[in-house]
Amino acid sequence: MNRNFNLAVMAAGLFACAQLAAAQGLPWDELSSAQQRLLAEHAETWGELDPERQQQIATGAERWLQMSPSEREQAMSRFERWAALDDDQRRAIRERYVEYRRLDPSARSRIQNAYRRFQRLPPERRLELQRQFRDQRREQLRRSRER
Amino acid sequence: MASADGKSSRRWGLRLMSLALLQVLSAASEGAEEAPDLDFLAYLGSWQGTDEEWLAVARLETEGQQGDETPADARREADDE
Numbered sequence: 001m002n003r004n005f006n007l008a009v010m011a012a013g014l015f016a017c018a019q020l021a022a023a024q025g026l027p028w029d030e031l032s033s034a035q036q037r038l039l040a041e042h043a044e045t046w047g048e049l050d051p052e053r054q055q056q057i058a059t060g061a062e063r064w065l066q067m068s069p070s071e072r073e074q075a076m077s078r079f080e081r082w083a084a085l086d087d088d089q090r091r092a093i094r095e096r097y098v099e100y101r102r103l104d105p106s107a108r109s110r111i112q113n114a115y116r117r118f119q120r121l122p123p124e125r126r127l128e129l130q131r132q133f134r135d136q137r138r139e140q141l142r143r144s145r146e147r
Numbered sequence: 148m149a150s151a152d153g154k155s156s157r158r159w160g161l162r163l164m165s166l167a168l169l170q171v172l173s174a175a176s177e178g179a180e181e182a183p184d185l186d187f188l189a190y191l192g193s194w195q196g197t198d199e200e201w202l203a204v205a206r207l208e209t210e211g212q213q214g215d216e217t218p219a220d221a222r223r224e225a226d227d228e
Contacts, residue, residue: 038182057185059192064183078198079187089205096204101195108200115203 025051026058035061 028046031039038061039046046054067075082090100108118126191198 039188041182042185053189056189056192060188060190061192063191063197064188075191075198076183076187078202079190082190082198082201083186093201093205096207097194097201100200100204100207108196111203111207112200115206118206 025049026054031058032062034065038065 028043035058
């Protein structure tokens with residue numbers, strides 16, 4: 001009982017520290033030298049950025065630095081697709097993404113593999129599958145309403 | 148004689164300065180990686196995993212609208228495929 005209480009107190013303390021660190025943002029000095037070089041032109045205004053945005057940019061910079069030229073090109077093309085979505089679409093995808101991340105890694109991997117297989121299909125086959133999928137879902141919905 | 152020595156040392160001085168300048172320029176070009184836009188970097192860093200994953204989620208989202216499909220349903224679909 002006592003041990004559980006101590007663990008709970010420690011967890012709450014760690015959570016509070018993490019919240020505090022996130023709220024305070026990420027100081028420029030804590031970026032790696034490679035991140036600083038990449039973001040050099042924003043050094044002066046770094047402190048004015050929202051803490052969450054600082055964290056995202058720092059993570060994004062780190063990922064960018066690890067990418068090969070072709071991976072960078074693909075990521076930029078995905079960003080263009082993302083930027084073309086409207087706010088509601090982006091919000092809906094973010095919400096689904098949170099659910100998706102809650103799945104175990106093997107389930108996530110199966111979803112990604114299924115998507116990759118789907119992407120490799122010829123366009124007409126993809127359209128056909130989408131149509132079948134929609135029909136099946138409609139049928140399932142109709143049956144569940146009848147029950 | 149003294150004038151010839153002076154010319155020679157000036158020439159060496161110029162050569163050394165040129166070399167130093169070349170080194171500085173080359174170091175600068177190595178360090179200066181083309182910086183992507185901040186919005187792009189924020190996008191890249193906003194995903195818990197890789198940014199590639201949202202495309203599969205988006206597919207579920209657009210198709211799931213037909214019948215409120217969730218990633219758990221999609222997991223079953225992926226199992227079936």
